[in-house]
Amino acid sequence: MHSCHDHNHENHQHHCHDLEGPVIEIKDMFFSYGEKNILQDLSLEVKHGENICVIGPNGGGKTTLLKLLLGFLRPASGSVKIFGTAAHHTCDQIGYVPQHVKLNNNFPITVKEVVLMGCHLHSIFSRHKKACHDQAQEAMDFMRIGDLGKQQFNSLSGGQRQRVLIARAIASHPALLLLDEPTANVDPGSAEDFRELISKLKGQATVLTVSHDISFITGDIDRAFVVNRSLQDLSPQEIHADKLMNYYRGGK
Numbered sequence: 001m002h003s004c005h006d007h008n009h010e011n012h013q014h015h016c017h018d019l020e021g022p023v024i025e026i027k028d029m030f031f032s033y034g035e036k037n038i039l040q041d042l043s044l045e046v047k048h049g050e051n052i053c054v055i056g057p058n059g060g061g062k063t064t065l066l067k068l069l070l071g072f073l074r075p076a077s078g079s080v081k082i083f084g085t086a087a088h089h090t091c092d093q094i095g096y097v098p099q100h101v102k103l104n105n106n107f108p109i110t111v112k113e114v115v116l117m118g119c120h121l122h123s124i125f126s127r128h129k130k131a132c133h134d135q136a137q138e139a140m141d142f143m144r145i146g147d148l149g150k151q152q153f154n155s156l157s158g159g160q161r162q163r164v165l166i167a168r169a170i171a172s173h174p175a176l177l178l179l180d181e182p183t184a185n186v187d188p189g190s191a192e193d194f195r196e197l198i199s200k201l202k203g204q205a206t207v208l209t210v211s212h213d214i215s216f217i218t219g220d221i222d223r224a225f226v227v228n229r230s231l232q233d234l235s236p237q238e239i240h241a242d243k244l245m246n247y248y249r250g251g252k
């Protein structure tokens, strides 16, 4: 999880961000892995509370874009700002659910402990510990896994694990939530549930979801765009199942 470079936990929430302006602001951004150009000339502005979906073919650069937003990668040129601050300086306002999570299967860890990792108030002070436990429980209840706290994470199904990881990401009430294919590997019932829960977050958080799941994209979202080296906004008319398929066939 992201941690602030300034480890003074009492005040870092306040000095990092301009919470009034755009949540995401990308300007004329280029990114390459070595010689290989991956993203070119991207610009994007996302306002507070928007629920956004990113689609695009395999290898189009969606996960790379998320990593740039998280500040794990830096643009070759142009800028990526979160709450008005360069992404690599932004700290604990972002909740992230990665596409692939590798937890050592032999490592014993309970569901509650995984969710607690998402709490940014980790502290020796007991008042913070209590607040963390309350936040973790609240996030687990929200994801409807409130009664799984004591279970071993490794004993859960793929869909249940995904719920735990989303609970971990929302435990600290991040202003921005980045989800990388949250419905991959979950059954259709759970996928429907996730869509509902994510739209319930609307208003509390800005949510950006990478998804190949057509019903996700055509569901309750405010805006969608295609990332395939460059970025293309989709009009509401284009957000239809049959039209969306074209973006995966390389056509228009």
Ligand SMILES: Nc1ncnc2c1ncn2[C@@H]1O[C@H](COP(=O)(O)OP(=O)(O)OP(=O)(O)O)[C@@H](O)[C@H]1O
Pocket: 033, 036, 038, 056, 057, 058, 059, 060, 061, 062, 063, 064, 065
């Ligand atoms: N660490 C890396 N070093 C070099 N190339 C990389 C690295 N990570 C990703 N790439 C390349 O960058 C391109 C974009 O990858 P990325 O994972 O961002 O795509 P994606 O749109 O998320 O794809 P998918 O839908 O398959 O998840 C791919 O061609 C990939 O091979």
